Amino acid sequence: MREYSPLFNMSDRMINLLTEISEEVGRVSVVLSGKMNPLLRKENMIKKVYASLAMEESDISFEQIRGFIYGGNPIDNHKDMRVVKNLYEAYDMSFKLNPYSINDLFFAQKMILSGFTIESAEFREDKAENNDRVIFDSNAIPSRFIPGAVRDIFEWYKKAKLHPVIKCAIVYHEFELLQPFAVGNGPLSRLWLDLLLCKWKDIFFCMSVENELYYRIQEYKELTYSIGRPEESDKFIEFILETILFTLKKAQIEEKIPVWGKESDASFTTGDSIKWEMPLGSGMTVNDEKTVGREVSDGSKNTAVNTNNKTSENIFAKRLGNALGNEVLTTNEIMLRLGMTHKPTFRKNYLNPAIEMGLVEMTVPGKPRSRYQKYRKIS
Incomplete structure (x- = not known):
């Protein structure tokens, strides 16, 4: 045989x-x-x-x-x-x-x-x-x-x-x-x-x-x-x-999964300091310790922290733009490409900054929450 x-x-x-x-x-x-x-x-x-x-x-x-x-x-x-x-x-x-x-x-x-x-x-x-x-x-x-x-x-x-x-x-x-x-x-x-x-x-x-x-x-x-x-x-x-x-x-650990295993949207109040896991390939250190919005002794915001947050927004927005490519996609489709599951985190850290930076635009700009809403990358 x-x-x-x-x-x-x-x-x-x-x-x-x-x-x-x-x-x-x-x-x-x-x-x-x-x-x-x-x-x-x-x-x-x-x-x-x-x-x-x-x-x-x-x-x-x-x-x-x-x-x-x-x-x-x-x-x-x-x-x-x-x-x-x-x-x-x-x-x-x-x-x-x-x-x-x-x-x-x-x-x-x-x-x-x-x-x-x-x-x-x-x-x-x-x-x-x-x-x-x-x-x-x-x-x-x-x-x-x-x-x-x-x-x-x-x-x-x-x-x-x-x-x-x-x-x-x-x-x-x-x-x-x-x-x-x-x-x-x-x-x-x-x-x-x-x-x-x-x-x-x-x-x-x-x-x-x-x-x-x-x-x-x-x-x-x-x-x-x-x-x-x-x-x-x-x-x-x-x-x-x-x-x-x-x-x-594309393998990554999403930023919404803290090291202690409790789900979070990665949005922390003033003064919080936690250790959280960033997406791999994002250009940031995995398991890096971030202090979010901590105030210094004179009452002003920590400039280094704000700069760090701005850098994060830039990175996330560019990742979203790369995920879109030349296609027109829904929120769910973009999240799937990024390997994300938590919509509030996606909107706060990725979508909103990308729109504000002029990298991405809505297909139905007058109705942000429209069921027909999609997004395209701005050339």
Whole structure:
């Protein structure tokens, strides 16, 4: 019997991406050392759930998901609430799964589908008409090959001597090609990609590759249409590697998560002095101690502190402008790109300064809180 070999050819582009990914993993590991707490992981699981569902064209908002996870605030649609609960719980327990186990794959699929009327969480079967003539999508792999193919993929992953990250990308590619289940393939494939990455380096618990995939959803869809042909499969794997690299480059600890783990909007009263964690790559020192608005003995404001705050505003505003690029985006879309979840912090530290500095403008300037409001970068 011929040994299984995935459909790809190692390219120079893949090698260069793997080199960059390794460098970024080293950088992020140092910066995150000692700072990966349960709250940070929870925030990123919420982002993963939101982005993964958004890729399935779900209209559940980030605020709904976060409110439900933190406070149990019900989501209007009971089905949506069940979807969020199931996927969040699957991410929460994924570190306990064996990434090479078909039984664990079934278990994760059953978790995602829990509470829904689904005939089976087993591998899909080709449909049969009343006359028992088997029919299937011409673009789909016939179902009789699925069990053996999944088993071969897992065995290959365990034995292959390739870099772990490219093996993760290849497994994701194979899942997208096979579409092994009748429903739920997208969220399950992304869950398994996350699981494999986290098994390789635990820093991926604290970042969301799903977010970056969602940012690039159109390119992602175009590539999946042609998946299965050698050259197109290589492009898809390169795309996944790029996505992982961009996720690492954007990796950050948000300023709203203080070191003691209690959530805050990073807006402190006069005289407060706290230690807080700044976004990585912002040009500021992580875990730097800031004194906010402290008054000196003569009653005047500390000039150094005010200058420091102004510098922070400039940095945040420029980061927002870079996140916008040449696109016109909503508040939620910009926050997703920045990896932020707390809207008051975003408005106070990023959006308002950027507008005041003339870097960003509203598409509906007369109604700042309009539901149709979007923002564009001023050239």
